[in-house]
Amino acid sequence: MTGSSAVYTSGQVTLREVGLRDGLQLVKEWPDTNAKRDWLDAEHQAGVRHFEIGSFLPAKRFPQFADISDVIQHVVDLGAAHSAALTLNERGVEDAIGSGIDEIVCVVSATEDHSQANMRRSRKEALELVRQACAQRDALAPGKIVNVGIAMAFGCTIAGEVLPGDVLQLAEKAFSAGADMVGLADTIGYAGPAQIEALCREMTRVNTDAPLVIHLHDTRGMGIANAAAALDSGVRILDASLGGLGGCPFAPGATGNIVFEDVVFLCERMGFATNIDVEALNKARLIAEQSMPSETFYGNVSRAGVPKNITWAG
Amino acid sequence: MTGSSAVYTSGQVTLREVGLRDGLQLVKEWPDTNAKRDWLDAEHQAGVRHFEIGSFLPAKRFPQFADISDVIQHVVDLGAAHSAALTLNERGVEDAIGSGIDEIVCVVSATEDHSQANMRRSRKEALELVRQACAQRDALAPGKIVNVGIAMAFGCTIAGEVLPGDVLQLAEKAFSAGADMVGLADTIGYAGPAQIEALCREMTRVNTDAPLVIHLHDTRGMGIANAAAALDSGVRILDASLGGLGGCPFAPGATGNIVFEDVVFLCERMGFATNIDVEALNKARLIAEQSMPSETFYGNVSRAGVPKNITWAG
Numbered sequence: 001m002t003g004s005s006a007v008y009t010s011g012q013v014t015l016r017e018v019g020l021r022d023g024l025q026l027v028k029e030w031p032d033t034n035a036k037r038d039w040l041d042a043e044h045q046a047g048v049r050h051f052e053i054g055s056f057l058p059a060k061r062f063p064q065f066a067d068i069s070d071v072i073q074h075v076v077d078l079g080a081a082h083s084a085a086l087t088l089n090e091r092g093v094e095d096a097i098g099s100g101i102d103e104i105v106c107v108v109s110a111t112e113d114h115s116q117a118n119m120r121r122s123r124k125e126a127l128e129l130v131r132q133a134c135a136q137r138d139a140l141a142p143g144k145i146v147n148v149g150i151a152m153a154f155g156c157t158i159a160g161e162v163l164p165g166d167v168l169q170l171a172e173k174a175f176s177a178g179a180d181m182v183g184l185a186d187t188i189g190y191a192g193p194a195q196i197e198a199l200c201r202e203m204t205r206v207n208t209d210a211p212l213v214i215h216l217h218d219t220r221g222m223g224i225a226n227a228a229a230a231l232d233s234g235v236r237i238l239d240a241s242l243g244g245l246g247g248c249p250f251a252p253g254a255t256g257n258i259v260f261e262d263v264v265f266l267c268e269r270m271g272f273a274t275n276i277d278v279e280a281l282n283k284a285r286l287i288a289e290q291s292m293p294s295e296t297f298y299g300n301v302s303r304a305g306v307p308k309n310i311t312w313a314g
Numbered sequence: 315m316t317g318s319s320a321v322y323t324s325g326q327v328t329l330r331e332v333g334l335r336d337g338l339q340l341v342k343e344w345p346d347t348n349a350k351r352d353w354l355d356a357e358h359q360a361g362v363r364h365f366e367i368g369s370f371l372p373a374k375r376f377p378q379f380a381d382i383s384d385v386i387q388h389v390v391d392l393g394a395a396h397s398a399a400l401t402l403n404e405r406g407v408e409d410a411i412g413s414g415i416d417e418i419v420c421v422v423s424a425t426e427d428h429s430q431a432n433m434r435r436s437r438k439e440a441l442e443l444v445r446q447a448c449a450q451r452d453a454l455a456p457g458k459i460v461n462v463g464i465a466m467a468f469g470c471t472i473a474g475e476v477l478p479g480d481v482l483q484l485a486e487k488a489f490s491a492g493a494d495m496v497g498l499a500d501t502i503g504y505a506g507p508a509q510i511e512a513l514c515r516e517m518t519r520v521n522t523d524a525p526l527v528i529h530l531h532d533t534r535g536m537g538i539a540n541a542a543a544a545l546d547s548g549v550r551i552l553d554a555s556l557g558g559l560g561g562c563p564f565a566p567g568a569t570g571n572i573v574f575e576d577v578v579f580l581c582e583r584m585g586f587a588t589n590i591d592v593e594a595l596n597k598a599r600l601i602a603e604q605s606m607p608s609e610t611f612y613g614n615v616s617r618a619g620v621p622k623n624i625t626w627a628g
Contacts, residue, residue, distance in 0.1 A: 155621055155623075155624065157621070157622075159623075160621075160622050160623025160624070161623045161624065161625065188621065189614070189618065189621075190621045190624065191583070192542075192579070192580055192582075192583025192584050193539075193542045193580075193583075193584065194583060194584045194585060195583065218614060219614060219618045220576065220579055220614045220615045220618050220620075220621070221538055221573060221576035221579070221580075221613060221614035221615060222538060222576070222579070222580060222583070224535055224536060224538060224539040225507075225538040225539040225541070225542040225580060227539070228506075228507045228539040228542065228543070229542070255614055255617075259535060262534065262535035262536070265506070265534055265535070265536070266506055266507075266535075266536060266539060268506075269505070269506025269507075269508060269509065269536070270506050270507065270508045271508060299535060300503070300532060300533060300534045300535035300569055301534045301535060303569075304503065304533045304534050306534075307469055307471070307474075307502065307503075307504045307534070308471075308474050309469075309473075309474025309475045310469065310474070310475065310504065311475065
C-alpha cells in the first residue's frame with residue numbers, strides 16, 4: 001500500500017471521473033487539449049477531485065490521448081486533484097512510471113477469451129504486467145498508486161457467465177503482485193444489483209484494507225441500480241463519466257459509463273456526501289458536448305435539475 | 315378485498331404496463347385504436363398481462379382516451395389479461411363502474427398543494443371520491459378492483475419534501491374508504507432507493523394483505539435503482555411503460571415512467587420470474603414508435619439486447 005489510503009478516504013464516497021479516458025476511447029472526435037483543460041477546470045470547480053484522464057497508448061492509434069502529458073500537468077496545476085491513467089502494455093507502464101500521473105490503472109480480464117481479445121495476452125501475462133508495474137513503481141516512483149481493474153467481472157460478451165470465484169482469485173493475485181487497489185468492472189452491463197452485491201461483499205473479504213472500486217456501464221439500464229447495490233455492499237469508490245460518455249466495442253450502440261451527474265444525485269439521496277455541486281457539472285457538460293457535437297450525452301439530473309427542498313447529504 | 319388477490323398473485327412479481335394511460339397523457343400524437351390493439355397484442359404475446367389502458371376523462375379535452383371502451387373490449391377479447399383505467403372525478407367513476415374495466419384507479423395526492431393543482435379538490439375530497447367509487451363498486455360491480463395511487467408520495471414539486479407519516483395516513487384512509495390496493499407514486503423522481511425502501515417497508519405494516527404498487531418516474535435517473543429498492547422491500551407490483559413513455563407536467567423535458575423492458579431485465583437478474591420475453595417486447599415498441607414518431611423512446615435493453623449465457627429467473 002502506497003498513498004491510496006490518503007487519496008481514497010476510507011468510509012467516504014469518492015467518484016472517479018473516467019470520461020476523459022473511458023469516454024474518449026471509442027469516439028470519432030474528441031476535445032483538444034484546451035477543451036480538456038476547460039472540462040477539467042469546470043468539474044474541479046464543481047468539486048470533483050479524481051480524474052482518469054487518458055491511456056498510455058501509441059499516439060498514432062489513439063490520437064485522442066496524444067496530449068496525455070499536458071493533461072496530467074493540468075491536473076497537477078489544478079491542485080488538490082488526483083490523476084489516473086490506463087496502461088495496457090510494458091511501454092505504457094514505463095511511460096506512466098516516468099510521468100506525473102498519480103495512479104496507474106492496469107487491466108486484467110476475468111475471462112481468458114476477453115483477455116486475448118482485449119490485450120492480446122493471457123490473464124497470467126496480464127498479471128505479470130501488474131507485477132512489473134508494481135516493481136517499477138516501488139523502485140522508481142513509490143508515491144504512485146497501482147489500481148487493477150478486473151474487466152468483464154460480472155459476465156463476458158465472449159465467454160458468457162463469469163464465476164465469482166474466478167474474479168476473487170484474480171483479485172487475490174493482483175494484490176499479491178503488489179496492487180494497491182482493485183476495481184470490479186461490469187464492462188458490458190451483465191450485472192443486476194444482486195450480482196453486484198454478492199461479488200462486492202465477497203471482495204471485501206479478499207483484502208479488507210484496500211480500496212475497492214466499482215466500474216459500471218449502463219449497457220442495459222442497470223447502472224444506477226448497480227451503483228446503489230455497490231454502495232449498500234460497502235463499496236465507496238465509483239467510476240462514472242460526465243453525460244455517460246463511453247461506448248463499448250463489444251456492444252455497438254450501447255450507452256457507456258454510468259452518468260456522473262446521476263450518480264452524484266444517487267449518493268446524496270442515499271446519505272453519502274459527495275461534496276460535488278451537481279448543477280455546476282452542467283458547465284463541464286456543455287464544454288464536453290461542444291467539443292464532441294456528434295456524441296450522445298445521457299443523464300436525467302442534467303435535464304430535470306435538482307428537486308427543491310430536498311435533503312442533501314453533503 | 316374483491317378480486318385483487320387473484321389478479322395480483324402474492325409473492326410473484328407483476329409488471330403493469332401503464333404506457334397506454336400515463337404514457338399518452340401528455341403526448342401531442344397518439345396511436346389510433348388499431349395501433350393500440352396491435353400494441354396490446356404484441357405485449358400480450360410477449361407475456362404481459364396487466365394493462366392500464368386509459369383514463370375516463372372528457373373526450374374533448376383528452377381525445378387520446380376517447381376510444382377507451384374499444385380498448386377495454388380488446389383486453390377482454392385478448393383473454394387472460396387484466397385492464398385498469400384512471401378516474402379523476404364522479405363522472406369518470408360512474409363511467410368506469412358501467413364499463414368492462416377490471417380495475418378502477420383513483421388518485422390521492424400526498425400534499426394538499428398538488429391535490430388542488432392536479433384535481434382541483436382537497437385530499438379529503440379525493441378520499442371521498444374513493445369512498446364513492448368503492449360504494450358504487452360494491453353495489454353495482456363487485457368484481458372490480460379499486461386501486462388508489464398516492465401521487466407525489468416521495469416529494470412534491472410544489473410543496474417539496476413529503477413526510478412518510480402523511481403518506482401512511484393517507485394509505486390507511488384509502489383502505490378505510492374501501493380500496494383494495496394502494497400504490498406509491500414517485501410522480502416527479504424525488505426519491506432515491508433509501509427513501510423508497512423506508513416508505514415501502516412502513517407501508518407493508520399498514521395493510522399486510524393488500525397488494526402494494528410502486529409507480530416510478532425516471533425523472534432523475536433513479537428509476538431502476540428505486541425499482542430494485544422496492545423489490546428488496548417486498549413490493550411485488552411495479553408500474554412501467556414501454557420505452558419509458560410518459561412525461562410529467564411538473565418537469566418539462568423530463569423522462570417518463572421507468573422503462574418496461576429494463577424493468578423486466580432487472581427483475582430477472584434479481585431472481586424474480588416475470589414470464590415476459592423481453593426481446594419480444596421490441597415488436598410492441600416498434601408499433602408504439604411508429605404511431606408516435608415525434609416521441610422519444612428510452613431504454614437500454616431494447617438497444618443492447620439480452621446478454622448471452624445469462625441466468626434467467628423465469
